[in-house]
Amino acid sequence: MSTISGRTRVAAVWGWPVRHSASPAMHNAAFAALGLDWVYVPFAVDPDHVSAAVEAIRGLGIEGVNVTVPLKEQVGAFLDDLTPVARRLGAVNTIFREGDALVGDSTDGDGFMAALAHAGVSDLPGRKALVLGAGGSARAVVDALSRSGARVAVSNRTRDRAEALRDLGAVETIEWEERALARAMPGCDVVVNTTSLGMSPHPETMPPISAAALAESGLVMDLVYNPPRTRLMECAEASGVRAVNGLEMLVRQGALAFGRWTGAEAPIDTMRAAARRALGLPAE
DSSP states (O other): OOOOOTTOEEEEEEESSOTTOOHHHHHHHHHHHHTOOEEEEEEEOOGGGHHHHHHHHHHHTOOEEEEOTTSTTTGGGGSSEEOHHHHHHTOOSEEEEETTEEEEEOOHHHHHHHHHHHTTOOOOTTOEEEEEOOSHHHHHHHHHHHHTTOEEEEEOSSHHHHHHGGGGTOOEEEOSSHHHHHHHOTTOOEEEEOSSTTOTTOTTOOOSOOHHHHTTOSEEEESOOSSSSOHHHHHHHHTTOOEEOSHHHHHHHHHHHHHHHHSSOOOHHHHHHHHHHHTTOOOO
16 A cells, blocks of 8 residues: 555445455555555444435545445435446445446445356356345345346345345245245255354354255355354355355455446456455465
């Protein structure tokens, strides 16, 4: 990172909490690699103060923002415009400037699909997928999977929120309890956890799904990446099922946001390596 001055341009990540995020390390490494006089900082934004936070973008001249849980479904109401994908999803994970306007976008769906392909899953028509959760990330994942031809089921603590994802292509909702999820697992090619269960500082938590049930599935992808190996992943691996975390999705959606802000092609390998270092993981 170059010396910060009055000319340094600022980008940020918002969340509640946000201290676990690897995004600052990832983006600052990318800025340095391209010689850009930018800095990326984390802000813990109280969900009750989202409107004030958006006004701070204008007042402070912040160039761009990544938005993470639990703010993705709230922030769009306070922006000047939304991209078609953000409007369709009702969720925003990236804010960028277009002239004087603040525009909300969602790079989560494209980032997820790139991460899925990186994990070796690309032939999706007719495949069965189970998405755990119904928040902003879940909406992007369900939309991306269904548009790729997968048959998507959703399970969430609040059934009404799961049912709402039928508008994005979900074909079935599953009760949020162990027996119902176990019955849904046979023939399931991909299981995606989009909830914050298992995320630091509560790594002991996980969705109500057993190792025995996971044994019936194909790939398990947990969008949590801190800790890098969640309880859900441990249960899947104990049953002989391949499991990956959300680090690659973080990198891919972040690279797309980086391009929105800077107009430059993101150095993906640099971003991935920096995120791994931030999480204490060895280089690939």
